[in-house]
Amino acid sequence: MTDDAGAVDRGLRGLGVSPGRAAGPVVRMAAPPVLPPPGTAHSERTVGEGLAAVADELEARAARAGGAAGEILEAQAMMAADPMLREAAEDLVKEGLDPAHALDAAFATHREALVAAGGYFAERAADLDDLRNRAVAAVLGLPMPGVPDPGHPFVLVAEDLSPADTAGLSGDVLALVTEKGGPTSHTAILARGRGLPAVVACEGALGLAEGALVAVDGGSGEVVAGLEPGEVARIQAEAAAERTRLSGSRGPGRTADGHPVKLLLNIGSAADLEVEDLGAGAEGVGLFRTELLYLGRRSTPGFDEQVAAYAAVFRACPDVVVRTLDAGTDKPLPFLDLPDEPNPALGIRGLRVDRLRPEVLDTQLAALAEAARATGTEPSVMAPMVATAAEAAAFAERARAAGIARVGVMIEVPAAALLAAEILAEVDFLSIGTNDLGQYTFAADRQHPGLADLLDPAQPALLRLVELCASAGRTAGKPVGVCGEAAGDPRLAPILAGLGVTSLSMSAVALPAVREALAGHTLEACQELAREALSGRRYQRSAVVTCGPGRGGP
Template sequence: MRMAGPPVLPPPRPVVDAAAEVAAVGKALAAVAADLDRRAAAASGEASEILEALAMMAGDPMLLEEAEQRAEAGADAAHALDGAFAGHREALAALGGYLAERAADLDDLRHRAVAYALDLPMPGLPDPGHPYVLAAADLSPADTAGLGPDVLALITERGGPTSHTAILARGRGLPAVVACAGVMDVPDGTVVGVDGGTGEITIGLTDEEAAAVGEGDRAERARLAASAGPGRTADGHPVKLLLNIGSAGDLRPGAEGVGLFRTEFLFLDRTGAPSFEEQVAAYAEVFEQAEEVIVRTLDAGTDKPLPFLGLPEEQNPALGVRGLRVDRLLPEVLDTQLDAIAEAARATGTQAWVMAPMVTTPAEAAGFARRARARGIAKVGAMVEVPAAALRAAALLREMDFLSIGTNDLAQYTFAADRQHPDLADLLDPGQPALLALVAMCAEAGRAAGKPVGVCGEAAGDPRLAPLLVGLGVTSLSMAPVSVPAVRTALAARTLAECADAARSALI
């Protein structure tokens, strides 16, 4: 079924009571924020955090002020809201990268607010009363987080392979295909098959073909559900299977720990930094529930909207002050976070592993390691997200205890391809030989140093790529909880020698 489009904005109407329009603007934004807060309370983990962040965007005082000014100047409430959102969207889109994606989030909030002002139902998902495949021009994180059990798969015309929508869908185990041009031209009621692994969509299935697809899916889910135990190849070579999480709410049984704790969700869309005590509580909650946790310090900058940092605008945020580079301008942010991680580890008796994002040089690695170890943090590592770090992996490991390869950003910087761009998905494929060669370089450096090297990008959760990564020498794979059974099964079907053979072939 196709998702309904945004509300149609009627021609401007004469305003006789500007105060009433100002009040209507405030009510509309408050209603949108309240609806998102309600949905956040009903969700959990990363989905809940994203919904909360969107609710904060709807409650942005600057957005409200601009819309009220437009109403005071004579615009009706719907047009005042439309103009205010348009101005904010243009400012974000001009920054490119991650902020351009957040501009798309503003579109969703605009549609909801305008619909409320026009006394129309807020845009939402179809509810036909039976299972269906959802087709949409694009899908906001709010709608993706709110998908019910009737949605069998997701297809969108826009979006990139590592967009919020794609990642949230994968995290829920939903087959998802993004950047599928023309899907909105497929009539409602058409029976389709969706393969989220290959990106293949089959249109016009017969009843028999649809039944066979459904039976195959159920059989595969049952087979994966039987998977249990630690990660191993067929000949017993251990490979740690870890989780990517944003908070304790994302933790699930069946993995061997946490390979990527994205702490930026604690900071997202706040007007002030979370306090030391607040950070200690959030980190301790995770430490208490997982045996091994790798914490990534704040991955932020002008490519990610953290207003309280007050960072200057940049023409090319993806190549600017982000990740560990924020420390150049605001060292107190990292100091507080390291203090909080260390205190949470002491309070829970946990040995925390901590890594910095966007490490580029051995000097950066050494500086971060000194500061972390000065606080009693014993295991210190670096994310490998830029080719310079991969090329100097051996030098990084002279300063660090481990490396974790973020294939999403590493692909973006290796191929000079925006990871959100829907037309560049082939360049962002983590199976590209050039990217695998960088992974191999890091793994070889880890073997020589006797130190672990993991992968925590989307490639780690792909059962077709996981054996290649293990064959290259990767020691752990960190992924969304739903991906663990398929990866465990894929590794168990191959010996280490077979994984190595496949890796050598992939490098050609």
């Protein structure tokens, strides 16, 4: 990271989850509100008013953030507005607790239930902690906790960041460093979406002194402390020059010898499709997450409303891959009235919702077909969480009967990757969601800080599943793309191209670096990188998260 041979001795190592380099003074996240002793807390709001204030603030942030950040914040707002949570706290008030302690106790009970449920619900426990802190602050009349604003550029250091924190980052934040989190955590996803260098699972980060000058490398995962002002200025200048260079990147995705790899965008609505994104070389949309239309609803969006939303996207960009509703687990939708499950991550989610509520998919497919007809476009439509060839065939039949010409499925379950050839016999394309595929392959909770290395998309086992899909695609003459977080990683782009992936879909900010990474390698060089990655010879990052302060990694 620096020219100083002794830099590692004054550094920390974590998991680099958002490439880029930055340097500046450390500012630590403000502590959550202190709960006064029972009987001494002065409440300025009732339980209901406090929770409503939190929900309103999060909904306002969601509207401002848009995209993936907006979706996450909408989900948090729904958790704050949960009537069961409010009723539990109000019952405790009736028993004699003040609103602050009643909220604290109610959130603690809900947190225990989430952790006990495991899977995706356990992942949401950290979100619930953030909501608790906000609600307690609201009833006590204190400022809601959040990102500090020192009035100058800084490196934000925290134990972890909530979706609300990450979505509300100001332009003064140079980089993120957290002690918890993993490569598919909300912090990682939103940092990549904003182009902020980020290092997570960084043991000892909270020991960095307030105001200490540090350098952060979001690629290698290295955090170097004890810099001199001259070092900070040099790194900042180099990072600015790199951003300027990448800002001039244009054109479609190509290797150095001209092999095409389409570069596509991940979006949540038409608002995410800025003209400059497409002009900068995005060749279409590889993942249109339709959940945004459904979040925060107490009833299913109607046919006409769906047609209007989908048509707005198709008019802005005719080359779109749509993912049908991906609900369940971390995307709870009250109107679906899904049953409680002992292990929701392995239960009714994604396409499996159709087993209980087939009319939801029927309406969505009809609306997509009508939007395509009205705009004269031919979108591709894919289903999430497909596990068998039979499920793929059934979805394809439904979609084609509705008027969808080009049908595909997402590969997020190892069983589907193993059956890629059979599935491709039923559909027109595959799109690999590396976030869930990694979680299910390694049986590793996406939010568990001690398992962050297992969710690294450079893991050879995960890449071998990607290779199975790409090989099946070559044999069938059908495209196979990647739309998980791995797609926006410039270090992995040449490897994925070498495996035979035909497209990469990512946030707009990641496009230039991925384009440049592909252009820096011939197809043969990409294939050699892929062979090394599959063998495990190139994989070093698993060791990084085991290194504590001062040990410097491998």
